[in-house]
Amino acid sequence: MSKIKLLDEDLINKIAAGEVIERPASVVKELIENSLDAGATRINIEIKDSGKKLIKISDNGSGMSSEDAKKSIIRHATSKISNVDDLFAIQTLGFRGEALASIAAVSKMSIITKQNNELEAFNFVVEGGKEISFGALGAETGTTIEIVDIFFNTPARKKFLKTDSVELRHIVDIVLRYALINENVSFRLKHDKHELLNSPAVENDRNNLASIYGTNLAKELLEVNYQDDLVKITGFIAKPFAARNDKNQQHLFVNKRWIRNEDITKAVYEGYHSLLFVGKHPVYVLNLDINPLKIDVNVHPAKTEIKIEQKKEIYDSVLKAVRGTLEKHNLIPVMDINIEEQLTFGTAKKENAEKNVKYRFESSKQEVLDIKKVNHSTSIDDFEEESHSTPEEEVFISKQKEENKIENLKLPAMKVLGQIHKTFFVAETEGGALFIDQHVVQERILYEKFMGQLMNKKVAVQELLQGEVMEFSPAEKIYLIDNLKKLHQLGFLLEEFGGNSFVLKTVPSLFGKLQPKDLLFTVIDKLKEGKSKLEEIQEEIITRMACRASVKAGDTMTIPEIQKLLEELSNCKLPYTCPHGRAVLIKVPVDELEKKFKRK
Ligand SMILES: Nc1ncnc2c1ncn2[C@@H]1O[C@H](COP(=O)(O)OP(=O)(O)OP(=O)(O)O)[C@@H](O)[C@H]1O
Ligand SMILES: [Mg+2]
The missing domain is CATH 3.30.230.10 (Ribosomal Protein S5; domain 2)
Known part of the structure; x- marks a missing residue:
């Protein structure tokens, strides 16, 4: 007797729905996509009980004819593609013709839809994929789809839904995505009595x-x-x-x-x-x-x-x-003293709490968004005129001044004031003070210089006159032999010296401050961490070497020394962080200070 049965359509639909409609948020996604494909510029979403009770989406898109409304819930029915060529040149978000069929199969659904050229709208009600009613009524052009009781007939799926807050978060994420990329469409999301998102259509x-x-x-x-x-x-x-x-x-x-x-x-x-x-x-x-x-x-x-x-x-x-x-761009972080205070003492002020409201639009604050204005308003010449510097305290001006336009300046003009705590440099700059981490400055400089040398295959080396004999463990020896060529490219020339010993003949000169042995062990330590290919860890090795060779916090530096270092920094491609992403410099704006001193 044959064991294989053809499944009935209801079951087929439920199985297929499982792939597309995993949770209430999947319904929201499919319906928003349909509204966007229908050319809507306004999409309102209303949710009850994290989508479990109700998902209602209305749009002002093209709407459907009565005939299409009926067809829309049939599997593999779509207006968006008609042949194989279309399938490989998709211009719309939907094309499979299965979203509405899938949603209809696992919920109670009502579609109200009206096209611009029709006098009345149609209301089509479906339950578990079966037509319940169809009739005419009055409504605006566009489509409103209501999903009630999702998964009412697939209790197993319902059981797997997460807590309300998780399901709701998924929905918010979906709406947010589409709102982000469709600035010309207004999106509103309401959950129970709360408006969670209101993103009006805007020009940019x-x-x-x-x-x-x-x-x-x-x-x-x-x-x-x-x-x-x-x-x-x-x-x-x-x-x-x-x-x-x-x-x-x-x-x-x-x-x-x-x-x-x-x-x-x-x-x-x-x-x-x-x-x-x-x-x-x-x-x-x-x-x-x-x-x-x-x-x-x-x-x-x-x-x-x-x-x-x-x-x-x-x-x-x-x-x-x-x-x-x-x-x-200028990537210097600007310190907001009030926010710092909030972080340190946890005393969120009301005004700041308000600033953090996530999904609201405050048009009055739009002017702060002109990043170009913020970044490039500083003309070096203006600043020079203003400052009265003694020869010792020469205004530090990037060498790029002559060569580059102001837009290309990575660092603002600044006057070095000195060093605090043997750790940070302090400088005056247009509109505030800069605090600069001396260790990180040098790390960035060394890192970029060395990467540059390596890329050009011209690592400058320092010869060790005597050569340094070094002894390794058998395991280390294996790493070394495997990587002798790569190490040479990095500036370490090693020759075997019998047994487990090697003679180190050259070291990269940029990192001269370090003991050669120390340097090589730094490299070998990295190799031992498991990755065997030097290329894979080369950069990390450089970062580590740069870190170890840099001036430490605690080194005293004179103003000319500081200036020289900052000049080198200004020639870096990205002078804002150490290779691990720690800030090189932070700006404290004068108006923040004024606020702090209650001058404003
Ligand atoms: N909001 C809407 N406005 C106008 N027409 C709609 C709307 N929603 C659905 N339709 C019509 O119903 C059809 C079926 O929709 P459905 O979402 O099931 O399939 P699809 O969007 O074509 O493909 P996919 O399954 O990939 O989403 C669509 O092709 C479209 O013609
Ligand atoms: Mg669709």
Whole structure:
């Protein structure tokens, strides 16, 4: 007897729904995508009981005819593609023709929809995929879809739902994503009696971000605008010091579709390379415009994964876009004394508490968002005229002054005032004071110089006249033999000397302050940590060597010495952090001080 049965349609639909509709947030995602595909500029979302009781989405999009409304819940019914060629040139968010069918299969659903040219709207009610009623009624152009009692007929799925707050967070995340990338669409999200998000349609994406993330973060954002033959990359990345402990504020879109993609994410991190503190994650909202023919969206029913034909090239473009943007800007963190106080004493003031409101838009604060104004308002010449410096306290002016335009200046003009605690330099600068960590300054300088030498395959070495005989353990010897060539490239020339001994003939001269042996052991320690390829850890080795060779906190330095060091720093590509992402310098603005002294 045959054991194989054909499943009935109801069961097929429930199985298929399992792939697309995992939780209330999946419904919200699919319905928002449909509204966007229908050209809506206003999307209102109302949720009750974290979506378990009600999900209601109304849009002012194109609406459907009565016939289409009925067809819309049939599996594999779509208005968005009609042949295989279309499938590989997707321009819309939806295309599989299964979202509404899946939602209808596991809920009680009502669709009210009206097209612009129709006189009346239609109301189509479905329960567990079966038609309950269909009739005409009065309504505005657009579509309103109400989902009640999700998973009422699939109790197993219902059981797996997480706590209300988790489900709600998923919903907020979804709405947020679409609000972030569609600045010309107004989004409102209401949960029970609370409005959780109100993101009006605005003209530019910076204001849109401010309305969603709040002005504090928005002013740390740098605009990305990059284009080559393959891809156009637009959006925002935050300065390294606005990095977070989690990855919640990272959003990648391809052709305005929110996606997950390891390669692109890696490229973004690589763009921040040596600027992020360990364990910190950059904040970014980036959209990649890629020719739809060159990507495949039909990878997974949730449509959040894509395949990219020119993966490697796109990786390079993203890296260039991020790196280029960071290199163009002044990345010095500005200290907000009030916020510091909040962090230290936990006494959140009301005004600051208000500043942190996440999802509200305060148009009065928009002027602070003009990053260019903040960064480049300082003209060196203006500042020179103002300052009355003695010859000893020469105003430090970057050598780049003559060569580069002011926009390219990495460090502002400053007058070095001295050193405090044998740890920090203090300098006066336009609009405030700079505090500079002397150890970190040198670390960055050494790191960039050495990386430069290494890239050009010209590591300057210092010969050890006598040669230094060093003895290693058998295990260490193996690492050494495997890596002699690489070590030579790094500036360490070693020759075998019988047994487990080697003679060290040269060391990289940049790190001359260190004892040669110390230096080599630093390198070998790294090798011993498990990774055997020197390329993989080369940079970390350099970072470590730079750290060990740098002036320490506690070294006294004269003003000319400090100036010389800062001049070298200004020639760095990214003079803002040590290679591990710790700040080189922090600015305390005068108006913060004035506030603190109650002068304002
Ligand atoms: N809000 C809406 N406004 C206008 N038409 C809609 C709306 N929602 C759905 N439709 C119509 O119903 C059809 C079916 O929607 P459904 O979401 O099931 O499939 P899809 O969007 O085509 O593909 P996918 O399954 O990938 O989302 C759509 O192709 C569209 O024509
Ligand atoms: Mg759809």
